Amino acid sequence: MAATVRRKPKGAYHHPDLEGALTAAAVRTIRERGVDALTLRDIGAQLGVSRTAIYRHFKDKSALLAQVALEGFRMFRHALTSAADEARARAADPIEEMGVAYVGFALENQSHYRTMFGDAFECAEEYPGLAAEGGAAFDVLLGAITEEQAVSGIGAGFDPLELAHIFWAGVHGIATLAMAGQLGPGGKGKPEQLCRLQARILRAGLRAGLNPAPGTASDAR
Amino acid sequence: MAATVRRKPKGAYHHPDLEGALTAAAVRTIRERGVDALTLRDIGAQLGVSRTAIYRHFKDKSALLAQVALEGFRMFRHALTSAADEARARAADPIEEMGVAYVGFALENQSHYRTMFGDAFECAEEYPGLAAEGGAAFDVLLGAITEEQAVSGIGAGFDPLELAHIFWAGVHGIATLAMAGQLGPGGKGKPEQLCRLQARILRAGLRAGLNPAPGTASDAR
DNA sequence: ACCTGAACACCGTTCAAGT
DNA sequence: ACCTGAACACCGTTCAAGT
Numbered sequence: 001m002a003a004t005v006r007r008k009p010k011g012a013y014h015h016p017d018l019e020g021a022l023t024a025a026a027v028r029t030i031r032e033r034g035v036d037a038l039t040l041r042d043i044g045a046q047l048g049v050s051r052t053a054i055y056r057h058f059k060d061k062s063a064l065l066a067q068v069a070l071e072g073f074r075m076f077r078h079a080l081t082s083a084a085d086e087a088r089a090r091a092a093d094p095i096e097e098m099g100v101a102y103v104g105f106a107l108e109n110q111s112h113y114r115t116m117f118g119d120a121f122e123c124a125e126e127y128p129g130l131a132a133e134g135g136a137a138f139d140v141l142l143g144a145i146t147e148e149q150a151v152s153g154i155g156a157g158f159d160p161l162e163l164a165h166i167f168w169a170g171v172h173g174i175a176t177l178a179m180a181g182q183l184g185p186g187g188k189g190k191p192e193q194l195c196r197l198q199a200r201i202l203r204a205g206l207r208a209g210l211n212p213a214p215g216t217a218s219d220a221r
Numbered sequence: 222m223a224a225t226v227r228r229k230p231k232g233a234y235h236h237p238d239l240e241g242a243l244t245a246a247a248v249r250t251i252r253e254r255g256v257d258a259l260t261l262r263d264i265g266a267q268l269g270v271s272r273t274a275i276y277r278h279f280k281d282k283s284a285l286l287a288q289v290a291l292e293g294f295r296m297f298r299h300a301l302t303s304a305a306d307e308a309r310a311r312a313a314d315p316i317e318e319m320g321v322a323y324v325g326f327a328l329e330n331q332s333h334y335r336t337m338f339g340d341a342f343e344c345a346e347e348y349p350g351l352a353a354e355g356g357a358a359f360d361v362l363l364g365a366i367t368e369e370q371a372v373s374g375i376g377a378g379f380d381p382l383e384l385a386h387i388f389w390a391g392v393h394g395i396a397t398l399a400m401a402g403q404l405g406p407g408g409k410g411k412p413e414q415l416c417r418l419q420a421r422i423l424r425a426g427l428r429a430g431l432n433p434a435p436g437t438a439s440d441a442r
Numbered sequence: 443a444c445c446t447g448a449a450c451a452c453c454g455t456t457c458a459a460g461t
Numbered sequence: 462a463c464c465t466g467a468a469c470a471c472c473g474t475t476c477a478a479g480t
Contacts, residue, residue, distance in 0.1 A: 018463095036340070040454065050465050052455080061454065119257070121401055158418075165404055166391070166419045172398065173390030180342055183386055197379075198387045205426030239444095261473065271446050273474080282473065 019057040021047055023067050030068075030111035035118065040064075065115055066127040072112030073133035079105045080140045094144045096199035099171045103195045106175035107188060113175065141167060155206035163206075170198050240278040242268055244288050251289075251332035256339065259286075286336055287348040293333030294354035300326045301361045315365045317420035320392045324416045327396035328409060334396065362388060376427035384427075391419050 015021045025043045040061055044051035058064045083101030087094040106113040116134070125131070142164040149156045155163055177183050178191040186193075236242045246264045261282055265272035279285045304322030308315040327334040337355070346352070363385040370377045376384055398404050399412040407414075 039452090041452090052457095052466085053464055055455075056463060117397075117401070161405075162415060162418060165395075165398070165415055166422070169394030169398055169415070169419070170387070170391050171394070173392070173394030174386075176338075176397070177386070177390055177393060180338070184382075194383060194386055194390070197383060198390070200431045201387070201423055201426035203426070204429045204431050205422035205424070208425045208429035210421045210425050260471090262471090273447085273476095274445060276474080277444060 015047060015049070018047070018049065018053065019067075022054055022057060022064060023071060026064055026068050027071075027111045030115065035114060038065075062119070063127075065119070066130055068112060069116045069118075069121070070127070070129055070133055072109065072116045073130065073137055075109065075112065076105055076116070077133065077137040077140060080137060084140065084144050093199065093203065095141075095148060095167065095203070096196055098141060098144060099167065099195045099199050100192050102171040103175045103178065103191050107178060107191060110179055114179075117172070117176075138164065138168065154203065157209070158206070167199075167202065170202070171195060174198065236268060236270070239268070239270065239274065240288075243275055243278060243285060244292060247285055247289050248292075248332045251336065256335060261285075283340070284348075286340070287351055289333060290337045290339075290342070291348070291350055291354055293330065293337045294351065294358055296330065296333065297326055297337070298354065298358040298361060301358060305361065305365050314420065314424065316362075316369060316388065316424070317417055319362060319365060320388065320416045320420050321413050323392040324396045324399065324412050328399060328412060331400055335400075338393070338397075359385065359389065375424065378430070379427070388420075388423065391423070392416060395419065 022043060025046050026038060029038050029043065029046070038061075040054055041051040044053060054061075054064065058067065079101050080098050083097045084094040086092075087097035121130075121134075142160060145155070145163050145167070146160045148154055149158075149160060174183070174191055174195050183190055183194065243264060246267050247259060250259050250264065250267070259282075261275055262272040265274060275282075275285065279288065300322050301319050304318045305315040307313075308318035342351075342355075363381060366376070366384050366388070367381045369375055370379075370381060395404070395412055395416055404411055404415060
């Protein structure tokens with residue numbers, strides 16, 4: 001760590017860490033003016049740097065966005081992990097608390113979240129680190145579910161991967177709808193409340209088990 | 222209906238219904254090459270029309286996208302309504318079938334769905350018709366939930382609006398994650414299966430009722 | 443009325459040139 | 462090594478001009 005001291009080159013740098021400054025400026029711009037307003041020229045101007053200087057640090061604009069997404073996934077995974085750990089420490093439901101942390105992260109870091117699950121998400125194969133970090137974040141949720149199955153037996157008869165997908169879809173849906181202002185004017189408290197309610201209904205449903213719906217036609221086997 | 226016969230003007234029209242052709246071309250382009258590839262110049266070229274001809278029919282590019290979204294919401298509401306009606310006719314769960322129809326619509330009409338819940342969704346206040354159509358589609362879901370509360374008593378103790386938000390978030394989450402290819406390589410059958418499982422777990426949870434989670438700390442009152 | 447072509451103010455990206 | 466300025470091929474949008 002302390003062994004590698006970056007020797008400052010002779011040329012005058014505008015920024016000691018231009019790469020970090022570029023991603024930070026990107027995050028700030030997205031937050032303040034939206035993704036569409038993100039312009040390499042504007043970022044360069046913000047940093048007092050030529051508009052082509054970015055190409056020294058990133059292959060192109062989407063690589064910069066991928067870096068924002070990667071940074072987001074790292075923060076994201078940490079938020080989920082510590083929420084689950086803290087819940088376990090006070091004997092709360094780790095899955096419910098992870099859901100609250102999920103939605104809270106999305107709402108507090110909308111720039112990162114939008115970038116994580118926006119265009120960069122679609123073409124993740126170009127940035128293998130992205131898919132890996134996203135998978136690691138998902139594994140935190142998957143781990144909590146398998147643990148719950150083993151410890152309390154809740155949902156033990158279900159495929160944990162399917163349960164994880166359902167929980168993910170639920171919190172992702174709440175987060176995106178809340179960001180779009182579709183969950184009413186409740187403000188920030190509403191999404192968390194909704195998130196808790198969702199987790200508890202799902203938990204109760206898993207505990208109770210599924211009796212076949214009254215008129216299920218196609219999938220009796 | 223048949224009373225208003227549009228008299229063809231003397232000037233030579235490239236398209237009898239340029240407005241409809243423009244939105245159709247937009248939908249097709251989004252489906253085939255993504256929203257970012259949607260270009261007024263390209264659409265004009267596709268239709269053999271000047272790239273500024275569109276301004277005779279739409280205020281700007283976002284108005285064209287709003288039209289695509291509006292068209293999408295109308296088809297969407299119809300799909301939801303008929304799914305619920307059909308479910309009632311054969312005594313199936315209307316909510317589960319609406320969820321399947323929701324996800325199915327999203328996957329079969331990704332151009333429309335992405336536009337409906339994309340940028341146009343954010344600035345819906347500029348296009349009041351959009352918000353109205355979106356609200357009408359949501360009301361189909363809300364109505365099915367209040368009906369279920371009244372008829373079968375399931376979830377009767379809950380705020381129907383909160384339940385509707387939770388169901389919406391669930392199916393919206395499944396739809397968007399499926400579109401992003403995040404629900405595994407299962408193909409088209411997987412999202413529907415997940416959707417049914419989610420609806421049944423939620424239903425079972427509402428039927429069973431919520432006993433307080435083991436270590437709920439903050440919200441005892 | 444409807445459409446066109448040129449023009450304007452923007453983009454991302456490339457590249458030879460500077461230090 | 463790192464950064465710059467000019468240049469290129471694109472955008473959306475405006476507007477005077479055509480029929």
